[in-house]
Amino acid sequence: MYLSQACKPRQSVFDRSRRDVVLNISDLLEDRIDSDRFFEENYITSGMGTLIDKAFGRLENTSSQAGTFLLAQAMGGGKTHSMIALGLLAKRPELRTKVLENNQVGSSVGVVKVIGFNGREADAKFGLWGELAEQLDKKEVFNDHYAPLNAPGVTAWVNLLQGEPTLIFLDELPPYLENAKTRALGSSDLSVATATAISNLLVAVDRPELSNVCVVISDLTASWEGGSGQLNTAITNLQNETGRSALRLEPVSSQGSELYYILRTRLFEELPEESVINDVAQAYAKSVKDAKEMDVTNASPDSYAAQLIESYPFHFSIRDLYARFKENPGFQQTRGLIRLLRAVVANIYNTDQAEGLMLIHPYDLDLNNDEILSEVKAINPSLGEAIAHDIAKEGFSVAEQQDSRGVRERPATTDFQDVAKLILVASLANIPNATHGLRESEVIGFLCAPGRDLSTIKKSVVDYLPTKLGICIGAKMADCFSKMFKIWLQNYTVWLILTTNRQLSKNYGLI
Structure with missing residues (x-):
């Protein structure tokens, strides 16, 4: 069954104005979130469930x-969403039964x-x-800590928070600490005072008087090294002073x-239904079996089917390839992949490709x-x-031209483009020691599909593509690459040459 018949995308997928909406803790605190829609569109991960x-x-x-939880994952990894989920459930008791079902939490x-x-x-x-004091309508409790600004001690935090159950979220702290460095406070600065205040807060919530108070902190160590250093000092102080550590959770495994x-x-x-998904998986497994009999891939049909059942309606290779570039500087991990695939899904359905996929x-x-x-x-x-x-230039790229004209009596297809896009x-990874490219058997394995x-x-395609990208097999091979193909080689690991002439590749320092 094709996607157009089997799967209905959410309307938000097609609404470009919603694709860039990123919720933050301020939205939660100011009641700007539609809680029903939030839980309808968000899956409660294992890490999120543990936090709840x-x-x-x-x-x-x-x-x-211990009363402190540290959500430790890179930018876009689900930290703020986990906080919002917990916060909505905390603020609205009626949601707990609906969202958590039989869980009595x-x-x-x-x-x-x-x-x-x-x-x-x-x-x-x-x-x-x-x-924080102002949100509790207890701003006066910290009157001694405003002029001049100075960090509240443990007792001051206890005096502020004791009583009713209270949930405290500290999100996006590293950029704040970075900025706070520029605000002088006597011989020190606001970042130092803030780190001290956080450390004292974390110690305070482990006091018996605050046994119904919980602090949840997100960390952005990879993206804000300076700020996170200050934040991690506070966490370390908590460990040193109490002998206990904050519970570290990863929102998305x-x-x-x-x-x-x-x-x-x-x-x-x-x-x-599951029966439809199984049928799709078996159809792909049949294609893998045929390819294996032709000795062009070593993929296992049974394993292929099992992985597709797990990943449907996505090909399982998406997760494996995503793992290569998710640590790229500035890439927002889960959020970034959602943004990309939202655009892909919208395009597939808008252009009727879903009728044949x-x-x-x-x-x-x-x-x-x-x-x-x-x-x-x-x-x-x-x-x-x-x-x-x-790959793509409105029909004028190398791969598009090869697909449009066909080669060696082969009818026009998208095979060249599909290989190039794989x-x-x-x-896509641009971090040290990253893995690039695919083995020939992997390329063909990932291309296996009914029809x-x-x-x-x-x-x-695989053997012919190098000749159309400017590769000259000969004594001066290293001088024969076009400027653009050199860019290709630098970024893609010469997968075709690896499979067709490994020794020659070694001679010219390409592998």
């Missing part, structure tokens, strides 16, 4: 769990007081502590099937679509010229 369970255990005063506590600080709000006149659940929940409103593959990126191209170039900006020359996605003729791909 343990935080409510703390708020209900039924757990000896939070059943013995009513409305929880939720306060927080968004580090992107750098203009907090009375510091982080003043902002980099292993397993969570990523597929997140993508399905966010992008699709309706999905088919059973799955969404890595090579279904329409790089002539401005939005998709923009997302890909944001992952690795250095590849723009190579994409235009070799290599592109496999080579695709694999019998001529190796000869007509």
